[in-house]
Amino acid sequence: MKKITLKITINGRKHTLRIDPNLRLLDLLRDELRLTGTKEGCGIGECGACTVILDGRAVNACLILAGQCNGREVVTIEGLTGKDDLHPLQQAFIDHGAVQCGFCTPGMIMSAAALLDQNPTPTEEDIREAISGNLCRCTGYTQIVEAIQAVADDN
């Protein structure tokens, strides 16, 4: 398969890459760039494990071709702070026991981060709506909502 050129900014770093045209954004992140914080659960847009922020919006990286992201900006869980310290959402997830197996956690946090960027003081309903595409099989969601609410309250 003939490769195409992709110019993309990921976690603030500009990349020019040669990729297979049918590569999904999720595969680019995990397999080519080794940003394995973004997970693959269902691969069909239903679980949210692959959530990243594309031009400010939380999206399913399994549903997008990398080629759709030419000239665009992606933030993954690895790029949330840009530093070694934890993002307030990551700390709040720990503090509220919102992580059990942890598979959904990166996606949950990316959805929450996109929400708080757009709406720093969301209601509980806003939070539940924002994470409505992120499935968690362990926690029952209560602690996750509390963790996000705690960060919002600090805002």
Next chain:
Amino acid sequence: MRLAKLQRVSYPETVAEAIQILSDKKRGAVALSGGVSFVFSPLQSVEELVSLSRLPLNYIKRKNGGLRIGATTPIADLVTSRAVKNYGDGILWETAHRIGSTLNRNLITVGGNLVQPFIWSDLSTVVLALRAGIKIQGKKSRDLSAEEFFTRLPRQFLKRGELVTEIVFPPFPKNYRAAYEKFTLTENDFALLKVAVVLARSGRVCRDVIIVVGGATILPQRVLSAEEILRKKIGSQILVNEASEVAAEEIKVSRDIRCSEEYKRDLCRALVRGILERILLDQKVPEWKLF
């Protein structure tokens, strides 16, 4: 492997440029809007994808009491738009709000959702009920009513190189009421059936009505016989029951592995009745009571 023959992705900046690429038979190009449907249809023969993301078609405009919505507008923008919320008794907002999850809505576009309807697709039902118009641009431009647009699968009658560019929602007069309901097993699940009703009232008299059922077949269906029962009559529980009964009997139902035909007819009856009780008889019908 999905899109196994894909060679190129192009990013035209104008509609004319996109049409030119899509019209070129040799390039084997297909439009890419949200791109979400490619997870369901692998498109093995496609050689080029033409991204519509840079076209100036991402907008929601108010016009003379109606709305004009560009084809590449993400569904999420409908949900955050005050103009959409205030239009048509909120029916378009309600529909958009219940499409997939927040993550999905950030990707799915209005045009993509209409051009490739699936049995669970939402917008088509409401676009038909609101008597919207569809603007199509190719070598020539043409405007179709939603009724014309949904007589066949749009991808069968759109000519090579033609793009849907805009959806035009007509003014929604003050005496009109509208509602949309869908039945899903969980909040985010693909709907088994949905119903949209738009009606004009003076007092309790139903002056005009459109009843559209989606999800019984891939394309939405108007139920003319049920409409006829209500048109120009004083709304009553007896008429509402009769109309919902007729709707349930008359709709065509295609095979769906998720539930039986009988179940879909029952859903149709319940949804049509519940909506009419709300918007024609002014009854407060909570969602749980619909079923």
